[in-house]
Amino acid sequence: MSDARTFAVQLRADLKVFVRNPAALFFTAILPVIFLTLFVSIFGNNRAGGAYGNIRVSTLQVPAFIALAVVSASFVGLAMGLVSLREDGVLKRVRGTPVAPWIVFAGRIGTAFVSAAIVTAILCAIGAMAFGVTLPTTTLPGLVATLAVGAASFCALGIAYTRLIPSEDAGPAMTNAVVLPLYFISGVFVPVSELSHGLRTVAGLLPVKPFVDALTVAFDPRTTGAGFAGGDLAVLAGWGAAGLLLAVAFFQWTPRSHAG
Amino acid sequence: MAAHPADGAAIEVDGLRKSYGGFEAVRGLSLHVRRGEIFAFLGPNGAGKTTTVEIMEGFRRRDAGDVRVLGVDPEDGGRDWRARIGIVLQEGQAQPKLTVRETLALWSAYYPRPKPVEETIALVGLGEKADDRVGRLSGGQRRRLDVGLALIGDPELIFLDEPTTGFDPVARRAAWAVIADLRDLGKTVFLTTHYLDEAQELADRVAIIKGGVIVAEGPPESLGAGSTTVTEISFVPPAEVDVREMSGGPAIDVAPDGVARIRTELPTRVLAELCGWAAGRGIELERLEVTRPTLEDVYLELVRSDEPAAAAS
Numbered sequence: 258m259s260d261a262r263t264f265a266v267q268l269r270a271d272l273k274v275f276v277r278n279p280a281a282l283f284f285t286a287i288l289p290v291i292f293l294t295l296f297v298s299i300f301g302n303n304r305a306g307g308a309y310g311n312i313r314v315s316t317l318q319v320p321a322f323i324a325l326a327v328v329s330a331s332f333v334g335l336a337m338g339l340v341s342l343r344e345d346g347v348l349k350r351v352r353g354t355p356v357a358p359w360i361v362f363a364g365r366i367g368t369a370f371v372s373a374a375i376v377t378a379i380l381c382a383i384g385a386m387a388f389g390v391t392l393p394t395t396t397l398p399g400l401v402a403t404l405a406v407g408a409a410s411f412c413a414l415g416i417a418y419t420r421l422i423p424s425e426d427a428g429p430a431m432t433n434a435v436v437l438p439l440y441f442i443s444g445v446f447v448p449v450s451e452l453s454h455g456l457r458t459v460a461g462l463l464p465v466k467p468f469v470d471a472l473t474v475a476f477d478p479r480t481t482g483a484g485f486a487g488g489d490l491a492v493l494a495g496w497g498a499a500g501l502l503l504a505v506a507f508f509q510w511t512p513r514s515h516a517g
Numbered sequence: 518m519a520a521h522p523a524d525g526a527a528i529e530v531d532g533l534r535k536s537y538g539g540f541e542a543v544r545g546l547s548l549h550v551r552r553g554e555i556f557a558f559l560g561p562n563g564a565g566k567t568t569t570v571e572i573m574e575g576f577r578r579r580d581a582g583d584v585r586v587l588g589v590d591p592e593d594g595g596r597d598w599r600a601r602i603g604i605v606l607q608e609g610q611a612q613p614k615l616t617v618r619e620t621l622a623l624w625s626a627y628y629p630r631p632k633p634v635e636e637t638i639a640l641v642g643l644g645e646k647a648d649d650r651v652g653r654l655s656g657g658q659r660r661r662l663d664v665g666l667a668l669i670g671d672p673e674l675i676f677l678d679e680p681t682t683g684f685d686p687v688a689r690r691a692a693w694a695v696i697a698d699l700r701d702l703g704k705t706v707f708l709t710t711h712y713l714d715e716a717q718e719l720a721d722r723v724a725i726i727k728g729g730v731i732v733a734e735g736p737p738e739s740l741g742a743g744s745t746t747v748t749e750i751s752f753v754p755p756a757e758v759d760v761r762e763m764s765g766g767p768a769i770d771v772a773p774d775g776v777a778r779i780r781t782e783l784p785t786r787v788l789a790e791l792c793g794w795a796a797g798r799g800i801e802l803e804r805l806e807v808t809r810p811t812l813e814d815v816y817l818e819l820v821r822s823d824e825p826a827a828a829a830s
Contacts, residue, residue, distance in 0.1 A: 263626045266626035267626070273614070273615065274612060274615060342612070345608070347610055349606065350606055350666070353602075353604040353606075354624065354670065355599040355627060355670070356626075357596070
């Protein structure tokens with residue numbers, strides 16, 4: 258069987274595993290929708306003011322929770338999913354088959370892309386219909402590029418991060434310990450204008466804030482051109498490249514929590 | 518393919534060595550497995566079994582020695598080589614959220630010339646469970662799926678690492694039937710086990726590993742009753758007779774329960790002497806038994822020593 262055909266079979270199997278995993282489904286697909294609805298309901302849908310002038314709050318919240326959904330599907334999804342496969346001995350056994358190793362990752366990455374795309378579409382639909390968010394049109398290329406670079410980079414980081422997670426039980430705590438603080442300092446839950454200058458600078462060097470910012474540029478009605486936030490995408494891609502190198506160098510196929 | 522000598526060995530290992538830190542787990546191990554045989558690899562925990570098998574499967578690198586599996590060095594074993602071997606690891610290995618059929622269909626896509634999925638399901642007897650998720654199978658059913666995953670690529674050589682651990686007796690018999698069928702299909706089977714009856718039932722040849730080297734090798738019946746091994750004669754002498762008065766006879770141990778035991782490599786002669794002596798005195802030897810050691814006795818004898826290296830050197 259050709260590798261392309263094997264990849265198609267792997268992707269279909271991984272998508273089935275994803276929809277049969279209630280926790281993954283909840284955190285990736287349902288939680289961002291709940292957050293969007295709650296935040297706009299609690300904080301109102303007025304004009305944002307400040308640097309964002311006339312823009313509605315919901316127009317800022319939609320890209321923020323798209324970022325959360327993408328990070329959840331890619332970074333959290335791959336880190337937890339691969340650790341669980343590794344600790345169950347599935348990865349070790351798969352290594353004993355002739356399958357090309359990239360196919361094992363590609364199935365998971367493809368699942369992250371598909372689920373991230375679907376949740377993005379749902380969040381856009383709710384934003385537009387319930388809260389009057391203006392969806393990107395001319396900036397659609399920028400939005401798509403940002404989603405692709407973001408999902409790819411966070412997938413690479415998630416694969417690399419598995420090296421630090423010692424057991425399946427440690428997975429949820431160790432991934433959330435990384436992403437939750439990043440959400441708070443990157444403008445997902447709290448406007449970055451509320452943060453100190455130092456914290457903002459630090460957040461700008463980490464991957465989540467550039468991702469939120471690049472998505473926000475694509476959603477900002479005042480953006481002219483195709484909506485590419487070059488600087489933010491460069492930081493994001495840099496993190497992705499670093500994650501890829503670390504993943505290639507240090508990825509572990511055999512269980513760690515019991516001698517294999 | 519050049520690696521297909523018709524009568525060649527399936528596995529050739531010579532002088533294999535592997536250390537972890539300062540501990541030498543495998544110290545100059547050699548073994549040869551012929552094509553088409555079921556070869557059982559026995560040994561206590563920590564004897565170097567798993568290390569040896571994982572080197573042959575290509576999961577670990579060796580420090581020294583020569584290893585050829587299907588004519589290929591496992592360290593150079595590419596995808597073509599992997600397609601020719603099947604592996605059952607000790608731990609489960611299938612994604613719990615897929616069904617049996619989905620799992621086998623996925624794995625069949627990993628191989629260039631897979632067996633049909635339905636045929637494999639039938640072969641391992643999971644027909645009624647084909648649409649159940651792996652996570653809901655019993656331990657025995659999961660193990661059968663593992664065997665199915667080892668067979669789906671239609672390999673020439675199958676490594677089975679303790680395939681029936683945790684099985685009830687009925688499930689073990691069923692698994693044995695599946696393994697015996699593999700021989701009929703012309704497959705070579707390398708079976709790691711610590712059940713002696715399993716080796717005795719299935720294996721054409723057995724090797725016992727201890728302290729990182731092979732301490733015995735051969736067909737199970739030759740290991741159990743070979744000319745170099747000892748036969749035991751036991752009986753209960755009458756209480757008033759002191760068996761030690763049997764002049765010129767072999768050493769006799771009398772246990773506290775009154776059972777006398779003679780261990781000898783010449784059972785015919787010893788038995789003749791013993792019976793002549795008893796008949797001459799009109800003594801009846803109660804519960805007279807002549808037993809040849811089973812594979813289990815030989816195995817226990819070999820591994821009992823507390824010095825791991827004693828039998829090895």
